[in-house]
Amino acid sequence: MNTEHPKPTADTSTEMSKTSVPKGVVNRLSLYLRELQIIERLGEKTVSSSLLGDRLGFTDAQVRKDLGYFGQFGQPGVGYPCAELIKAIRVILGIDREWTVAMVGVGNLGRALLGYKGFSAQGFRVVAAFDNMAAKIGTYCEGVPIYDIAELGKIVQEQQVVLGLIAVPASDAQTIADELVASGVAGILNFAPVTLKLPDNVSLVGVDLATELESLCFSVANRPNPR
Amino acid sequence: MNTEHPKPTADTSTEMSKTSVPKGVVNRLSLYLRELQIIERLGEKTVSSSLLGDRLGFTDAQVRKDLGYFGQFGQPGVGYPCAELIKAIRVILGIDREWTVAMVGVGNLGRALLGYKGFSAQGFRVVAAFDNMAAKIGTYCEGVPIYDIAELGKIVQEQQVVLGLIAVPASDAQTIADELVASGVAGILNFAPVTLKLPDNVSLVGVDLATELESLCFSVANRPNPR
């Protein structure tokens, strides 16, 4: 849960958001997107902030405010047009283009992630995977070629990989991260249970299973009225 | 990042403490714990809030405030004793006891999660896994027996499962969640990309890969100074 990103000065051309966006908004945007796609598939042409909010457990005001950070997408009295809002959110999130991705670590978790359909579905193209186990090198996993980790730099550069996913043991994660950064990736999604240190021109998001489980324990253990 | 729950905090018995803990504190506590274990293994007997904070990217004040919600653990002029603070955080998080866990869905992701060492390492005992694929039923994965999903209710009750992990396709997740709740679990960790609706005496934490990746995209796409 480690993100990055200020919003100080845009120097170029067009407009930049006046106010900086609260962190949390971006995650909610992803959820709005997902829910909008479901609603659209249900045949609805438009959706109100209150319906969308109800389905996700947010207030209508929050939905409107969140969207308001990025523009005006709705029509008073009517709601938001699903199709257009979906398109707009994809642009905001930056997933209107294709992202070139590499997976580092093809153990249990790496394999599972490579098999996750959501990646390709949303425009992420996994072009390479890396491992240090000789037996795996040269084979394919879910259609993705597995290379020797020693070739990481070369291949990341050749293939213009923009995002790196780290699914190696904690002890190797920082080294891998450094190599990815040196090879020019712009962002890293880290599944290893360590806090990575990166230069701040590289974005970092971490997914930490232990942390999530522990926070679940906490809320169970400290529940207001245990049954 | 979907969490649940407002009113925690207390240490013993019948107290309904008024001070609510900011959400976010619990996740940081997990990180403190992890880092403390590393620091302790390095041979340090104590650690200051500023050192701990620096290693994780938080301010010293934040570290002290977070810990302050739960008691006084440090010595002025000295810092926090690693061993004791570790023990204290484990108690706060509720991971000083053993939690009985069941995994639902033994596809790629479920298998990967079952293989994740962090679970057993921190006192989580996975006693059962469920799947609807006939070929898997009756076999073991990472030492965990796989049962027919039709037996979920019976086995969860028999084994007194407290936490359920959902790693099934999105379309099945709500049904499974309902069954888990009906069988008496106290918390659910959901990996399926849907927003679950649960009664509020059951805690919910969601881990959503698509959302995390999208938020990474956003911060790369909107970086202050793209290189």
Place this chain on the structure above:
DNA sequence: CCGTGTGAAATCGTTCACAGCC
């Protein structure tokens, strides 16, 4: 001195409430 614990101040994020539009 260094470093904790903690009110008080500052900052940030959410909810309210209402004007204006369909």
Place this chain on the structure above:
DNA sequence: GGCTGTGAACGATTTCACACGG
């Protein structure tokens, strides 16, 4: 009538700053 867009009020969280203890 229903619903968006948005400043203003409110609430939550973080940072500051300093008294006090080893």
